[in-house]
Amino acid sequence: xxxxxxxxxxxxxxxxxxxxxxxxxxxxxxxxxxxxxxxxxxxxxxxxxxxxxxxxxxxxxxxxxxxxxxxxxxxxxxxxxxxxxxxxxxxxxxxxxxxxxxxxxxxxxxxxxxxxxxxxxxxxxxxxxxxxxxxxxxxxxxxxxxxxxxxxxxxxxxxxxxxxxxxxxxxxxxxxxxxxxxxxxxxxxxxxxxxxxxxxxxxxxxxxxxxxxxxxxxxxxxxxxxxxxxxxxxxx
Numbered sequence: 001x002x003x004x005x006x007x008x009x010x011x012x013x014x015x016x017x018x019x020x021x022x023x024x025x026x027x028x029x030x031x032x033x034x035x036x037x038x039x040x041x042x043x044x045x046x047x048x049x050x051x052x053x054x055x056x057x058x059x060x061x062x063x064x065x066x067x068x069x070x071x072x073x074x075x076x077x078x079x080x081x082x083x084x085x086x087x088x089x090x091x092x093x094x095x096x097x098x099x100x101x102x103x104x105x106x107x108x109x110x111x112x113x114x115x116x117x118x119x120x121x122x123x124x125x126x127x128x129x130x131x132x133x134x135x136x137x138x139x140x141x142x143x144x145x146x147x148x149x150x151x152x153x154x155x156x157x158x159x160x161x162x163x164x165x166x167x168x169x170x171x172x173x174x175x176x177x178x179x180x181x182x183x184x185x186x187x188x189x190x191x192x193x194x195x196x197x198x199x200x201x202x203x204x205x206x207x208x209x210x211x212x213x214x215x216x217x218x219x220x221x222x223x224x225x226x227x228x229x230x231x232x233x234x235x236x
């Protein structure tokens with residue numbers, strides 16, 4: 001029997017929509033009826049995860065737990081989160097439910113090991129995500145070499161995430177700065193870029209540089225599709 005997906009969304013809403021699109025476009029289906037059933041709780045009231053981790057801001061887990069209960073009530077067989085930084089709180093959430101919550105970071109690290117053996121990744125994400133060290137640990141478990149942006153580069157990424165994508169501002173004025181960031185990291189030894197914030201694949205798809213990029217949102221979508229017993233389209 002086929003299974004269903006529950007998306008704990010709202011972190012942010014555009015990233016939630018992006019995740020649903022990637023579930024749909026990654027599923028091998030010839031008609032509507034061959035797609036996965038997906039339940040979404042797009043709860044934009046969940047407090048900012050980076051603020052909670054770095055600055056002692058409001059704990060997002062109580063509001064995330066409310067979303068979790070809604071998805072359980074719908075009958076979701078697995079839960080996925082459209083936010084990398086939110087995975088810092090995954091152990092607390094998983095302890096509250098028997099429904100599997102798929103781990104985007106482990107899924108992404110395994111995919112990088114398979115797709116880019118021996119190549120070095122540049123890890124992009126919010127400051128909160130990177131300071132948790134969760135991606136670092138996942139990549140080290142899989143033996144994937146990686147490097148991190150420097151302080152100035154990280155400030156630019158945070159600007160793109162919060163001041164551009166989350167604020168729904170035009171991205172094109174930043175295209176030259178985005179290309180300069182990628183070129184600087186290539187010179188430091190990066191072979192490809194892991195877009196470990198759900199806003200960053202939106203940047204990469206809008207601006208012109210070809211990367212190559214690894215999109216954890218897509219990797220999570222593909223893993224959820226397989227978990228539910230559906231087939232995948234081949235990668236483009």
